[in-house]
Amino acid sequence: MKRREDQIPNRQRLTQAPHNFLGATFAGLLVVFFCLILLWHSPLVFWNDDYELSVLPVFADMARSWSEGHLPILSPYSWVCGNLAGEFQYGVFSVFVNAVVIVVWKFPLTFPQQAAAVSIAHLFALAVGAFLLARDRQFSVPLSIFVALITSLNGWIICWGATDWFGALGAFTWLPWAWWGAARALDPRRGKWRFLWPAPFVYLVVTGGFPYTVLMLLVLVAWLAIKFATANPSRRAAGGSLTGTRSILSVAPMLFGVALGFGLSAPAWLAILDLVQGSARELQPARAHWQWLVPPAALPSLILPCWTVNWSDFSNRYLPHTATELACGLVAPAALISGLLWRARALVRQIKWELVLLLVVLLLCMIPTTGLFRWSFRWLPFFHLVLAICAAEALHLRPGSPVPATVALGLTAITALAMLILRTTGSYAFPLTWIFLGLAAIWCLSTFLLRDSEFREWRPMMITFLALLATYVWIPTNCSVPRYNFSQDLLKPEPLDPARLYLGIYPWAELTYCVANKPQPVGEVLRPGSTPMWAGLHFINGYSPIRPAGVAREFQTSIHGEINPGVGGYLLSNQAGKDGELALLGVDGIVVARELDIAPQPTSEWEAVLTTDEGRVFHRHGAPLARVRSVTSIDSRPEEQFATATISRINDSRNRAEADVDVPNGDRPALLTFSRPYFRGYEARLGNRKLAVTSYHGLFPIVEVPAGAHGRLALIYRPAWLIWGSATTAACILVVLLALILRNKTKK
Numbered sequence: 001m002k003r004r005e006d007q008i009p010n011r012q013r014l015t016q017a018p019h020n021f022l023g024a025t026f027a028g029l030l031v032v033f034f035c036l037i038l039l040w041h042s043p044l045v046f047w048n049d050d051y052e053l054s055v056l057p058v059f060a061d062m063a064r065s066w067s068e069g070h071l072p073i074l075s076p077y078s079w080v081c082g083n084l085a086g087e088f089q090y091g092v093f094s095v096f097v098n099a100v101v102i103v104v105w106k107f108p109l110t111f112p113q114q115a116a117a118v119s120i121a122h123l124f125a126l127a128v129g130a131f132l133l134a135r136d137r138q139f140s141v142p143l144s145i146f147v148a149l150i151t152s153l154n155g156w157i158i159c160w161g162a163t164d165w166f167g168a169l170g171a172f173t174w175l176p177w178a179w180w181g182a183a184r185a186l187d188p189r190r191g192k193w194r195f196l197w198p199a200p201f202v203y204l205v206v207t208g209g210f211p212y213t214v215l216m217l218l219v220l221v222a223w224l225a226i227k228f229a230t231a232n233p234s235r236r237a238a239g240g241s242l243t244g245t246r247s248i249l250s251v252a253p254m255l256f257g258v259a260l261g262f263g264l265s266a267p268a269w270l271a272i273l274d275l276v277q278g279s280a281r282e283l284q285p286a287r288a289h290w291q292w293l294v295p296p297a298a299l300p301s302l303i304l305p306c307w308t309v310n311w312s313d314f315s316n317r318y319l320p321h322t323a324t325e326l327a328c329g330l331v332a333p334a335a336l337i338s339g340l341l342w343r344a345r346a347l348v349r350q351i352k353w354e355l356v357l358l359l360v361v362l363l364l365c366m367i368p369t370t371g372l373f374r375w376s377f378r379w380l381p382f383f384h385l386v387l388a389i390c391a392a393e394a395l396h397l398r399p400g401s402p403v404p405a406t407v408a409l410g411l412t413a414i415t416a417l418a419m420l421i422l423r424t425t426g427s428y429a430f431p432l433t434w435i436f437l438g439l440a441a442i443w444c445l446s447t448f449l450l451r452d453s454e455f456r457e458w459r460p461m462m463i464t465f466l467a468l469l470a471t472y473v474w475i476p477t478n479c480s481v482p483r484y485n486f487s488q489d490l491l492k493p494e495p496l497d498p499a500r501l502y503l504g505i506y507p508w509a510e511l512t513y514c515v516a517n518k519p520q521p522v523g524e525v526l527r528p529g530s531t532p533m534w535a536g537l538h539f540i541n542g543y544s545p546i547r548p549a550g551v552a553r554e555f556q557t558s559i560h561g562e563i564n565p566g567v568g569g570y571l572l573s574n575q576a577g578k579d580g581e582l583a584l585l586g587v588d589g590i591v592v593a594r595e596l597d598i599a600p601q602p603t604s605e606w607e608a609v610l611t612t613d614e615g616r617v618f619h620r621h622g623a624p625l626a627r628v629r630s631v632t633s634i635d636s637r638p639e640e641q642f643a644t645a646t647i648s649r650i651n652d653s654r655n656r657a658e659a660d661v662d663v664p665n666g667d668r669p670a671l672l673t674f675s676r677p678y679f680r681g682y683e684a685r686l687g688n689r690k691l692a693v694t695s696y697h698g699l700f701p702i703v704e705v706p707a708g709a710h711g712r713l714a715l716i717y718r719p720a721w722l723i724w725g726s727a728t729t730a731a732c733i734l735v736v737l738l739a740l741i742l743r744n745k746t747k748k
Contacts, residue, residue, distance in 0.1 A: 019141070020131075020132060020135050023131060023135065023141045023144060023145070024127075024128040024131045024132055024135075024148075025128070026145070027127045027128060027130075027131040027144070027145045027148040027149075028124040028125070028127045028128045028131075028148075029124075030127070030145065030148075030149070030465070031120075031123050031124055031126075031127040031148070031149070031152050031153060032120055032123070032124055034149075034153060034465065034468070034469065035116070035119075035120045035123060037469060038469075038472055038473075038477075039116055041472075041473055042477075043112055044112050044483065045116070045163060045472075045477055046112065046115040046116040046119050046120075046162060046163050047111065047112035047115050047116075047163070047483065048163050048164045048478045048481055048482075048483050049164045049478070049481040049482050049483065049510075050164050050165055050166075050481075050543070051115050051163065051164055051166060052111070052483070052484050052486055052529075052531075053484070053509065053528060053529030053530060053531065053543050053560055053561070054081075054529055054530050054543035055089075055090070055115075055166045055167075056111055056114060056115055057529070057530040057531050057532075057533040057534050058075070058081070058084060058087075058090050058530055058533060059090070059101045059104075059105070059114070059118065060105065060533055060534050061075050061077060061084070061533040062084070062090065062092070062098065062101050063101050063102055063105035064536070065654060066098070066102055068654070070653065070654045070655060071655065072084050072085075072092055072098075072654075073085045073092065073654070073655050073717065073722070074654055074655050074679075074717055075533060075654070076538065076652070076653075076654055076676065077530075077532050077533045077536060077537060077538055077539065077542075078530055078532065078533065078539055078540075078541065078542030079539075079540045079541075079542065079550075079551045079552075079676075079677040080540065080541055080542035080543075080544045080547065080551060080552045080557050080561060080677075081530050081542030081543055081544045081561075082542070082676070082677040082679070083271075083275055083548060083677075083679050085267070085268070085271040085722075086271045086272055086274060086275030086276075086546070086548065086679070087272075087275070087544060087545075087546060088167070088209055088210075088211070088268065088269075088271065088272040088275075088546075089165075089166070089167030089170075089209040089210065089545070090167070090209055091167065091170045091171075091207055091208055091209040092207075092268070092271075093207040093265065093267050093268040093271075094170065094204060094207035094208055094209070094268075095204075095207075096122075096125070096173075096174075096204055096208075097170055097207070097208065097209070100117075100118055100121045100122070101118065104117045104118055104121075110488060111486060111488065115163075118166070119162040119163070119166065119169060122162070122169050122170060122173045123152045123153075123157075123162060123169070123173075125173050125174075125177075126148075126151060126152040126157075126169075126172065126173040126176065127148040127149070127151065127152040128148070129173070129174065129175075129176035129177035129180060129201075130144075130147050130148040130150075130151035130152060130176040130385065130388070131144045131145060131147065131148040132144075132176075132177070132180050133147070133176045133177075133179050133180040133183075133389075134146075134147040134148070134388075134389065134392060136180055136183060136184070137389070137392075137393075139392050139396060140396070140399070140457050142457040142458045142460070142461050143392045143395060143396060143457065143460070143461075144392075145461050146331070146388070146391075146392060146395075146460050146461040146464055147385075147388040147389060147392050149329065149461060149464050149465055149468065150328050150329055150332055150384055150385075150387070150388035150391075150464060151176060151381075151384060151385045151388055153329075153468050154327060154328050154329075154380070154381065154384035154468075155305060155323075155324045155325045155326055155327030155328065155380075155384075155471070156325040156326075156377070156378075156380040156381050156384065157169060157172070157381055157384075158324075158327075158468075158472060158477055159324050159325055159477045159478070159479045160325065160378075160479065161381065163477055163478060164478070164479075164481055165210075166209075167208065167209035167210040168210045168212065168213065168378065168381070170208035170209045170210065171205055171206075171208030171209055171210035171212075171213035171214070172205075172208070172210065172213050172216075172381045172382075173204070173208060174201050174204035174205045174208060175205055175213060175216055175217060175220070175381075175382070175385070176385060177201035177204070177205075178198055178201040178202050178204075178205050178217055178220070178261075179220055179224075180197075180201070181197035181198035181199070181200075181201045181202075181257065182197070182198040182220070182221060182224055182254050182257070182258065183224070184197040184198075185197045185198050185253045185254040185257045186224065186228045186250075186251065186253070186254050191743075192253075193739055193740075193742070193743040193746075194253050194257075195252075195253040195254070195256045195257040195260070195739075196257060196260075196736060196739055196740070196743075197257060198254060198257040198258055198260075198261055199257045199258075199260040199261040199264060199732075199736060200261065200264070201261065202217065202257070202258050202260075202261020202262060202264075202265070203261045203262075203264035203265045205217050205261075206261065206262060206265035206268055206269055207265045207268040211272070211372070211373065212373065212378045212379070213381075214269070215373070216379070216381075216382045217258075219357075219360070219361070219364075219382075220357075220382075221254070221255070221258050223353070223356075223357050223360075224251070224254065225251040225254065225255065227353045228250060228251050228254075229250060229251050260732050260735060260736065263728050263729065263731065263732035264729055264732045264733065264736075265729075266724070266725040266726075266728035266729055266732075267721065267722060267725030267726055267728075267729060268725075270721035270722075270724065270725040271719075271721050271722070271725070272546075273721070274680065274681075274719060274720075274721045275546055275548045275679070276372060276546055276548075277549070278548070278549035278553070279546045279547055279548045279549055279552070279553070280546070280547035280548075280552055280553060281372055281545060281546045281547060282372065284372075284374065287316050288374040288375075289368040289369045289370065289373075289374055290312055290316060290368050291312050291313065291314055291315075291316055291374065291375055292311065292312065292313070292314070292374075292375040292376065292377045292378075293311075293312060293365070293366055293367065293368065293376050293377065294323075294325075294326075294362075294365040294366050294376070294377050294380070295309060295310070295311060295366070296366065297309045297310075298311065298321075298323045298326060299326070300415050300418065300419075300424075301322075301323035301324075301325075301326035301327070302326050302328060302332075302333040303330060303333060303334070303411050303412055303415045303436075304412065304415045304416065304419065304429075304432070304433060304436055305322070305323060305324050305326060305327035305432075305471050305475060306322060306419075306425070306426055306428045306429045306432045306433060306474075306475060307322070307323060307415065307419060307424050307426070308320050308321065308322045308323070308424050308425065308426025308427070308428075308429075309321070309323070309424055311323070320426060321479075321480075322426045322427070322428055322475060324471065324472075324475050324477065324479060325377060325380055325479070326380070327468060327471045327472075328384055328387060328388070328464075328468075329463070329464030329465070329467040329468045329471075330408055330412065330436060330439065330440065330463065330464065330467040331391065331404070331408065331443075331460045331463050331464045331467070332384075332387050332388055332390075332391035332464070333387070333391070333411070334404055334405075334407045334408035334411055334440075335391040335392075335394045335395050335404040335407075335408075335460065336387065336390050336391045336394050337407055337411065338394065338403045338404040338406075338407035338408075339391075339393070339394030339395075339397060339404075340394075341407070342403050343394070343397050343398070346397060347393065347394055347397060350393055350397075351389075351390055351393045354386060354389055354390050354393070355390060357386050358383065358386045358387060358390055361379055361382050361383045361386060362383055364376060364379045365377055365379045365380055365383060395457075395460055399456060399457050400447060400451060400456030400457065400459075401447070402444065402447035402448055402451070404460070405440070405443040405444040405446075405447045405459075406444055406447075408440045408443060408444070408463075409437070409440040409441055409443075409444045412433075412436050412437050412440045413437065416433045416436075416437065419433070428474055428475045431474065432470060432471065432474040432475065435467075435470045435474070436467060436470070439463050439466055439467055439470070440463075442463075443459055443460075443463045446459055447459070482510045482511075482514035482515070482516070483514060483515045484509075484513055484514060484515060484518075484522060484523070484528075485515050485518065485519060485520065485521050485522055486521070486522065486523050486531065487521040487523075487524075489521070489524055490523055490524065490527070490531055490534045490535060491534050491535055492535055493535040493536065493537050495524070495525065495610050495612075495617070496525070496527070496535075496537050496589070496591075496617065497589065497619070497624065498535070498536055498537055498538070499624040500538065500588045500589035500619065500624045500625075501538045501539070501540070501585070501586045501587050501588060501589060501624075501625070501675060502527075502532075502537065502538065502539045502540070502541075502587070502589035502590065502591055503539070503540045503541070503563070503568075503571070503582065503587050503589070503590055503591070504526060504527060504528070504539055504540070504541045504561070504563070504591045504593075505563055505565075505568040505572065505590070505591065505592045505593060505596055505598065506526050506528060506562060506591070506592075506593035506595075506596070506615070507562065507565070507593060507595050507596065508558070508560075508562055509528040509529065509560050509561070509562060510560060512593075512595065513526070513528060522614065523614075524612075524614065525591060525610065525612050525614040525615050525617060526591060526593055526614050526615055527539060527541075527591070528541070528560065528561055528562075529541070529542065529543040529560050529561045530542045530543040530561065540555070540563075540585070540587065541557065541561040541562075541563065542557075542561050543559065543560055543561050544557075544559065544561075545559050547559065548679070549698050550677055550678055550679070550695075550698040550699055551585075551677055551698075551699055553698070554697060554698070554699060555567050555568075555571070565596070568596075568598070569598050572590065572592075572598050572599065572600045572601065573598070573601050574601075576590070576600035576601055576602075576605065576606065577601070577602055577605055578605055582600075583620075583625070584631075584634070584673065584696060584699075584700075585675065585699060585700060586625045586626075586627065586629070586673075586675030586700075587620075587625075588619065588620040588624050588625045589617065589618065589619055589620070590606065590617070590618040590619075591615055591616075591617050591618075592615050592616050592618070593614065593615040594612075594613060594614060594615045594616075596615075599616070599618065600618050604621075605620060605621060606618045606619065606620055606621070607619055607621060625675065626647065626650060626675075627650055627652040627657065627674065627675045627676070628647055628650050628652070628657060628659045628672060628673070628674055628675070629647070629672070629673050629675070630642075630643075630644050630645040630646075630647055630670050630671065630672055630673075631671050631672075631673055632644055632671075634671060634673075634696065634702075636696050636697060637671075641668060642668055642669060642670055642671040642704075643663055643664050643666060643668040643669065643670045643707060644664070644670065645661050645662060645663045645664075645670035645672065645705060646661070646662040646663075647659050647660070647661055647672070648660045652675075652676070655716070655717045656714060656715060656716040656717065657674055657676065657714070657715045658712060658713065658714045658715070659672075659712075659713055660710075660711070660712055660713075661686065661705055661709070661710060661711065661712075661713045662710040663705050663706065663707055663708060663709045663710065664707065664708070665707060665708040666707050666708075667707060668707055669704050669705055669706050669707050670704070670705045670707075670709075671702060671703075671704055671705075672702065672703045672704075672705060672713070673696065673700060673701075673702055674700055674701045674702075674703070674715055675700060676700060676701065677699070677700065678695040678696075678698055678699060678700050678701050679717065679719070680719060681717055681718060681719020681720065681721070681722070682701050682715055682716070682717055682718075683715075683716055683718050684701075684703045684713065684714065684715045684716070685713070685714050685716070686705060686709055686711050686712070686713045686714075687711040687712065689709075691703050691704065691705065691713075692704065693715070701715060703715065
């Protein structure tokens with residue numbers, strides 16, 4: 001028996017295009033409607049933890065950068081999080097992320113509204129991609145919407161990607177699209193230019209900002225290659241059943257298209273590979289790989305997401321956790337289980353490869369990670385996508401059959417009973433359990449009473465929509481991560497001085513300033529994490545999971561931007577004088593939290609300018625320090641003395657610094673320090689003359705200017721990864737354009 005794809009001629013495929021467009025738009029709008037209901041229920045649903053401390057402030061800085069006419073490669077407002085491109089999670093090289101940010105920041109929205117707008121835009125695109133992937137497998141419109149709902153509204157995407165770790169959503173948005181494009185590249189009926197299909201979506205996956213999704217993409221490509229290469233040519237179609245063998249060259253169009261996509265995204269992955277070298281992330285403890293694994297005992301949450309068992313959290317403690325991450329709307333697991341019980345042979349023959357992929361991804365969710373990766377439950381979005389496709393295949397075998405609904409009712413009742421017996425009810429079992437039992441009963445009764453209804457294929461989609469909505473209404477979506485009460489006043493620099501560089505000393509933000517402990521507005525003085533970027537304030541601190549070599553390692557900063565308390569005390573007590581390390585960095589402002597009883601020394605160098613309930617602000621006496629300075633000596637080169645250069649017309653911009661420099665004649669060069677974080681890739685030019693750039697303990701750039709030299713000195717961030725990555729991208733764009741031109745000529 002031929003697959004459905006083989007039975008549809010190319011002419012009919014073309015006539016389906018408008019239908020698919022309308023269906024995809026409806027699927028996306030349905031997801032938007034779902035999100036608006038969540039916003040009506042809880043206006044802060046998309047406003048949590050990392051979105052507050054990190055993502056939204058950086059997006060504000062990216063929007064500012066574009067408005068100033070600069071590429072948002074670096075940020076002048078944080079040293080720890082100064083390399084936005086290398087941090088990867090912000091999607092600096094993603095055309096879609098930047099377009100959404102630019103558009104959203106044109107409107108006068110509050111912080112929670114901006115977060116919601118950015119996430120909903122990506123959820124819309126995710127739903128559209130999942131719908132198209134399902135339609136290419138010849139599912140009906142209702143089943144394709146069913147796949148789109150599970151893919152874009154599953155528990156992990158809503159509770160983590162869309163509301164906390166935006167990079168996960170920014171990248172995963174395009175994984176169904178990449179799958180769709182790769183499957184089309186494997187279909188020989190689409191012509192010799194079919195390799196173009198996956199390229200743009202692979203680019204968007206990689207630049208979206210989540211390394212885990214890149215791993216998902218590689219697993220998917222390997223799976224498709226093996227699946228297609230071993231297919232029987234007489235029965236094989238893109239995404240089809242696989243028996244027999246086929247030459248490995250048959251997958252060349254897909255592999256070339258994927259490689260083209262990686263070439264288009266070269267600056268993004270080259271940037272993170274460069275920044276991670278010597279970073280704190282490279283030295284993360286082994287225990288991090290055992291956190292947030294999906295325990296086998298949590299799998300009943302696929303049926304009832306209120307099922308609560310112990311998970312290993314961020315602190316390696318096994319604590320009761322309601323596994324909302326596994327929420328998928330009840331229908332999918334019930335449909336797949338019913339198909340395996342009642343139509344096992346036909347279903348396995350149809351989706352045996354998808355079942356293998358499903359089990360592999362589930363296993364990856366449960367086992368520890370290695371290297372730079374951590375928290376294996378991040379594979380769950382991929383698991384939900386594959387589960388949705390497998391469930392849709394099971395439902396397609398017998399549309400409107402009462403078996404899946406009966407199984408759903410039975411599984412819900414059994415799981416509810418098991419919760420009572422095993423005491424896994426947790427805090428949210430009721431009324432959610434009754435709601436799920438009611439939905440399963442309605443689905444079951446409708447299949448018997450309205451068996452011949454023309455809406456029979458719409459029932460799984462509607463039950464899924466309602467089950468997911470009930471899940472997020474009755475179970476908090478923020479998975480116990482902290483939320484902060486940041487007011488819109490953080491857009492104003494006052495009471496701090498935007499001309500100064502501040503060092504913030506404050507305790508663990510997650511515990512100290514979360515709403516649970518500080519319900520009142522916070523951050524106006526302290527500016528934790530990357531929040532100084534909102535107002536354009538210059539801080540050493542910043543949110544960074546990578547914590548690159550340099551100030552992050554030297555000051556032992558945490559991911560959320562806190563300076564190690566011992567290091568902070570040492571810096572303020574021993575390195576805050578006019579010849580201390582803080583002066584070398586250009587620090588002329590100190591913010592100390594109220595919880596800490598320390599102050600910069602000596603007191604003759606500093607004055608207290610503000611005291612509030614949050615903390616105290618100190619300024620160095622005199623005017624703010626210049627961002628480019630000439631020093632006569634430095635402790636990293638103790639045997640040398642330098643001339644004092646005259647520096648004027650300083651222009652310290654985002655990705656470069658310029659100044660007029662005049663060095664006296666004689667036998668001593670001048671040594672210039674730049675008050676900006678050091679990253680590999682800086683180069684300096686005095687007119688047409690190239691000068692060497694070094695660093696002070698990896699903290700800030702240093703340039704030695706020869707005696708008697710004068711002119712305009714430019715320090716430019718132009719790393720090798722940016723040069724080679726941009727060249728690779730340009731070459732790949734030329735390949736794509738040439739292929740499109742030749743394709744159009746061939747059609748004529």
